[in-house]
Amino acid sequence: MILMIVASAVLIWKALSIRSLPSAPSVGRSIAVPEEPIRIDGAVAKGDSRAPVVLIEFSDFECPFCGQFARETMPVLDAKYVQTGKIRVVFKQLPLNIHPLARRAAETAACAGKQGRFWQVHDILFAQQKLSEDTLENARRALLVDDVAFSACTGLAAEDVSKDLALARQLGISGTPAFLVGQVDGFGRVRVQRTVSGARPLSDFSKAIDETLAGRR
Numbered sequence: 044m045i046l047m048i049v050a051s052a053v054l055i056w057k058a059l060s061i062r063s064l065p066s067a068p069s070v071g072r073s074i075a076v077p078e079e080p081i082r083i084d085g086a087v088a089k090g091d092s093r094a095p096v097v098l099i100e101f102s103d104f105e106c107p108f109c110g111q112f113a114r115e116t117m118p119v120l121d122a123k124y125v126q127t128g129k130i131r132v133v134f135k136q137l138p139l140n141i142h143p144l145a146r147r148a149a150e151t152a153a154c155a156g157k158q159g160r161f162w163q164v165h166d167i168l169f170a171q172q173k174l175s176e177d178t179l180e181n182a183r184r185a186l187l188v189d190d191v192a193f194s195a196c197t198g199l200a201a202e203d204v205s206k207d208l209a210l211a212r213q214l215g216i217s218g219t220p221a222f223l224v225g226q227v228d229g230f231g232r233v234r235v236q237r238t239v240s241g242a243r244p245l246s247d248f249s250k251a252i253d254e255t256l257a258g259r260r
Contacts, residue, residue, distance in 0.1 A: 080232035090131035105142035108242035113169035136207040153200035
């Protein structure tokens with residue numbers, strides 16, 4: 044009887060432990076390479092506008108794997124490719140319904156972006172990854188985002204996020220993080236050649252970028 048009780052306790056403990064863990068990293072749902080080029084003029088971006096290759100990221104500020112990419116992978120890509128003028132990174136908002144504050148965070152970052160502070164807010168929110176109304180307010184105040192200007196841009200920021208969501212639906216992207224890699228065609232558009240979906244190692248991004256830079260299809 045004692046052995047049965049102990050065994051049952053172990054099984055219950057394992058079940059609770061597994062339930063408490065975040066979802067395991069995966070390759071995510073495969074994303075079809077879009078047939079039509081994607082316009083990126085006016086998008087939130089970092090890097091030289093003349094860079095031959097663009098990495099388009101669809102992300103959610105409450106997504107743990109998006110945070111992992113922002114904290115661990117993006118700094119390496121930034122040093123190797125962005126700062127050297129090889130690629131430009133375009134950020135697209137994809138707040139998922141399962142994350143209660145993701146939409147609010149997306150609009151906060153978009154609004155700060157209209158004052159030239161998007162990437163600072165981006166870094167703060169992904170560094171914490173425990174969002175609350177206080178977190179969002181503190182991030183805004185820490186960066187001295189003007190109250191009047193912030194209030195005035197709220198509607199525009201919501202519209203920007205809605206446009207990104209519409210683009211994600213059009214492309215068949217429903218999960219985060221999701222990435223599109225392609226070459227710039229000279230008309231403010233990106234012809235996507237490769238996709239990377241889900242939590243992936245740095246080597247997957249390097250391979251997709253290097254092959255696109257080399258002009259391989």
